[in-house]
Amino acid sequence: MHGNFERTKKNLRFALAEAKQGIRAIAAAAEPIRRRIRVLYEKSPLKGSKLAAVGLVVLALLWIGSGILLPHHQAPAQNVAQEAAQKFRVAVLDTRLEDYQPRLLLSGRTEADKKVSIVARTQAIVSELRVKRGDRVKAGDVLAILTDDGRNAQLKQARALVQQRKAEFEARTKLIEQGNLPKLDANSIASQLRAAEAALAQAEAEAERIRIVAPWDGVVNQVSAEQGQFLMLMPSMGAGATGANEIAQMISLDPIVVIVEVSEKRLGGVRVGEPAELRLVTGDVVKGKVRYISKSAAATTRTYRVDIEAANPDNKIPDGITTEVAILLAHVQATKVPRSALVFSAQGKLGVRAVTAENKVIFVPIELVDDQQQFMWVKGIEDGTRVIVQGQDFVREKQIVDVAPADLQNAQR
Numbered sequence: 001m002h003g004n005f006e007r008t009k010k011n012l013r014f015a016l017a018e019a020k021q022g023i024r025a026i027a028a029a030a031e032p033i034r035r036r037i038r039v040l041y042e043k044s045p046l047k048g049s050k051l052a053a054v055g056l057v058v059l060a061l062l063w064i065g066s067g068i069l070l071p072h073h074q075a076p077a078q079n080v081a082q083e084a085a086q087k088f089r090v091a092v093l094d095t096r097l098e099d100y101q102p103r104l105l106l107s108g109r110t111e112a113d114k115k116v117s118i119v120a121r122t123q124a125i126v127s128e129l130r131v132k133r134g135d136r137v138k139a140g141d142v143l144a145i146l147t148d149d150g151r152n153a154q155l156k157q158a159r160a161l162v163q164q165r166k167a168e169f170e171a172r173t174k175l176i177e178q179g180n181l182p183k184l185d186a187n188s189i190a191s192q193l194r195a196a197e198a199a200l201a202q203a204e205a206e207a208e209r210i211r212i213v214a215p216w217d218g219v220v221n222q223v224s225a226e227q228g229q230f231l232m233l234m235p236s237m238g239a240g241a242t243g244a245n246e247i248a249q250m251i252s253l254d255p256i257v258v259i260v261e262v263s264e265k266r267l268g269g270v271r272v273g274e275p276a277e278l279r280l281v282t283g284d285v286v287k288g289k290v291r292y293i294s295k296s297a298a299a300t301t302r303t304y305r306v307d308i309e310a311a312n313p314d315n316k317i318p319d320g321i322t323t324e325v326a327i328l329l330a331h332v333q334a335t336k337v338p339r340s341a342l343v344f345s346a347q348g349k350l351g352v353r354a355v356t357a358e359n360k361v362i363f364v365p366i367e368l369v370d371d372q373q374q375f376m377w378v379k380g381i382e383d384g385t386r387v388i389v390q391g392q393d394f395v396r397e398k399q400i401v402d403v404a405p406a407d408l409q410n411a412q413r
Contacts, residue, residue, distance in 0.1 A: 087400060087401055087402040088391065088394060088395055088399070088401050088402065089391065089401065089402040089403075089404055090355070090361075090388045090390060090391035090392065090395060090401050090402070090403060090404070091388070091389055091390035091391060091404050091405065091406035091407065092354070092355055092386040092387060092388050092389065092403050092404070092405065092406055093337070093338070093341075093386070093387050093389045093405075093406045094384065094385075094386055095335045095336070095337060095381055095383075095384070095385050095386075095387050096335070096383060096384070097333050097334070097335055097381075097382075097383040098333070098334060098335070098336065099331055099332075099333060100331065100332060100333075100334040100336075100369065100370070100377055101328050101329065101330070101331050101332075102269070102328075102329045102332065102334070102369050102370040102377060103277075103326045103327065103328055103329065103370060104262070104266055104269065104270065104326070104327040104329055105324065105325070105326050106260040106261070106262065106324075106325045106326075106327065107260070107322070107323070107324055107325070108258045108259050108260035108261075108308075108322075108323050108324075108325050109258070109259055109320055109321065109322055109323060110256050110257065110258050110259075110280075110317055110318065110319055110320060110321045110323055111256075111257045111258070111259050111319060111320070112251035112252060112253055112256070112257070112319040113252045113253065113254070113255055113256065113257050113309070114216065114218065114250075114251065114252040115221075115249070115250070115251050115252075116215060116249070116250050116251075117246050117248075117249050118143060118212060118214075118215075118246070118247045118248045118249065118250060119245045119246050119247060120146060120209070120212065120231040120233075120245040120247060121209045121245075122146070122206065122209040122210070122231075122233070123230075123231060123232055123233050124146035124147045124149055124210060124230075124231060125146065125147045125228060125229065125230050125231070126144055126145075126146060126147075126225050126226065126227050126228060126229050126231065126247070127145050127146060127147045127227070127228075128144060128145040128227065129143075129144050129223070129225065129226070129227045130142055130143055130144060130145070131143050131144070131220045131223065131248065132220070132223060133220055133221070133222055133223050134219065134220065134221075135219070135220045136217075136218070136219050136220075136315070137214040137217070137218065137219075137220060137250070138214065138217050139214055139215065139216045139217055140213050140214065141213060141214045142211055142212065142213055143212045143213060143214055143220070143247065143248055144212040144225065144247050144248075145210060145211055145212070146209070146210040146211075146212070146231070147210070148207075148210060151203070151206050151207040151210060152207055154203045154206065154207075155200075155203040155204060155206075155207045157203070158196070158199045158200040158202075158203035158204075159200055159203075161196045161199065161200070162193075162196045162197055162199075162200045164196070165189075165192050165193040165195075165196040165197075166193060168189060168192070168193075169189045169190065169192075169193045172185060172186075172189045173186065173189070212247055214250065215250075216250075216252060217252065217254075218250045218251055218252040218253070219250065219251055219252075219253060219315060220248050220249070220250055221248075221249045221250060221251045222248060222249040223247070223248045224246040224247060224248060224249065225246065225247045225248070231245045231247070232245065233245055251319060253312050253315045253317065253318070253319065254311065254312045254313055254315065255309040255310055255311055255312055256309070256310055256311075256312040256317045256319075257291075257307050257308070257309050258276075258278055258288065258307070258308045258309075258310070258323050258325055259305060259306075259307060260305075260306050260308065260325050260327075261298070261301060261303035261304065261305060261306070262293075262303060262304050262306050263302075263303055263304075264297065264302060264303070264304065267293070267304050269329035269330050270290060270293060270306060270327055270329065271290065271330065272290050272291065272292070272293060273289055273290060273291075274289065274290045274327060274328055274329070275287065275288070275289055275328050276288045276289060276290060276308045276325055276326060276327045276328065277325070277326040277328075278308065278310055278323050278324075278325055279323065279324040279325075279326070280317065280321060280322075280323055280324075281321060281322045281323070282321075284316075284317075286310045286311075286312075286317065287310065288308045288309055288310030288311075289308065289309065289310075290306060290307070290308055290327060291307050291308065291309045292305075292306065292307035293305075293306050293307075294306070306327075308325060308327070332369060332379065333379070334369045334370075334377040334378060334379055335377070335378055335379070335381040335385075336375050336376070336377055337352060337375065337376055337378060337381070337387055337389070338374065338375060338376075338389050339374060339375065339376050340389065341353075341387055341388065341389045341392060342366075342376065343363075343392055343393065345363050345365070349363075349365045350365070350366060350368075351363055351364050351365040351366045351380070352364050352366060352378075352381065352387050352388070352392070353387070353388045353392040353395065353397075354381075354385050354386055354387045354388060355386050355388060355401060355403055358400070359400055359401055359402070359403050360398060360399070360400055360401075361388070361395045361396065361397055361398065361399045361400075361401055362397060362398075363397050364380060364381055364385065364387075365380055366378040366379065366380040366381060367379045367380050386403070389406045390406060
């Protein structure tokens with residue numbers, strides 16, 4: 001770039017010298033005319049401004065004719081030689097193809113791995129509430145206990161009936177084997193025993209329903225019932241319905257899940273199991289991996305849901321927090337160039353300007369792979385291409401230029 005500046009100064013000095021020489025030649029050619037006008041002025045009745053105006057017109061005509069009478073253009077061969085000696089200098093960077101793993105940057109939100117409403121499966125009164133909002137519980141921990149309402153008595157009765165049916169079954173089976181009872185009675189006594197056993201199982205299940213337990217490890221996010229509250233099953237709602245019979249809500253935050261939406265153009269580079277980096281709005285950075293990719297696009301946005309999971313053993317990451325996700329995509333062959341080297345062609349295509357072995361400027365279209373703070377990773381540049389990183393905006397295609405190695409620090413600006 002310093003060479004270009006020196007050549008510009010030299011050209012300016014040469015132009016000024018030519019202008020001075022032309023002015024001197026015109027002045028010398030006009031001297032006899034000036035003297036003649038002075039003589040006429042002294043003898044002429046025209047005085048003052050009128051004669052001055054006539055003189056200015058004559059001088060203007062002489063100036064216009066000086067270009068024809070006194071030509072000072074250089075010879076064409078000299079112009080070509082001078083132009084060749086004053087090639088525009090550019091700085092180039094030797095590029096190399098590298099194996100690069102691009103990152104897909106997306107914005108998403110955290111979501112609990114599991115959410116569930118804990119409900120009562122029978123009508124009863126809450127006699128004991130053992131948890132409060134925010135408690136961490138393990139699978140099988142008792143959350144609440146309902147009133148018995150005679151369920152244990154029904155269980156004891158069912159057990160006694162089973163024992164009675166078993167004794168009758170054994171006694172009658174022996175009598176049948178001895179021929180004292182008809183063989184048709186065997187089916188009857190077996191059916192009675194199976195009915196008693198079924199009643200016992202139902203009584204045990206009903207007695208177990210008064211103990212409300214956690215289905216898995218998690219956090220009690222909300223407690224909906226109070227001690228002494230009557231939980232009722234609505235006939236139209238069924239035993240699994242929430243509302244009048246809800247006791248609490250639980251969520252599982254380990255692992256935590258981050259939900260992002262990926263466009264159909266970038267979906268092909270995302271794979272299940274690929275690593276990802278999660279940057280929370282709090283500033284914390286967590287490692288994760290892709291665990292799910294939707295096979296159906298959203299009807300409104302035409303994007304695909306992608307789930308990334310990350311370990312959260314201390315439940316430090318809450319549900320619903322904004323997160324920036326960087327998904328590592330498949331490896332590609334790409335070239336790293338400074339951001340400032342990118343230009344647009346006359347047709348509006350994005351690319352870079354490079355020089356050939358003969359130092360001729362060419363335009364190379366590119367495809368963006370990844371965007372970093374100072375560099376861009378692109379595809380479309382062959383290995384070993386000399387990319388112009390300084391002066392690319394002042395040259396055109398097929399122009400012969402003077403080439404110099406680039407200063408990498410200045411090229412990043």
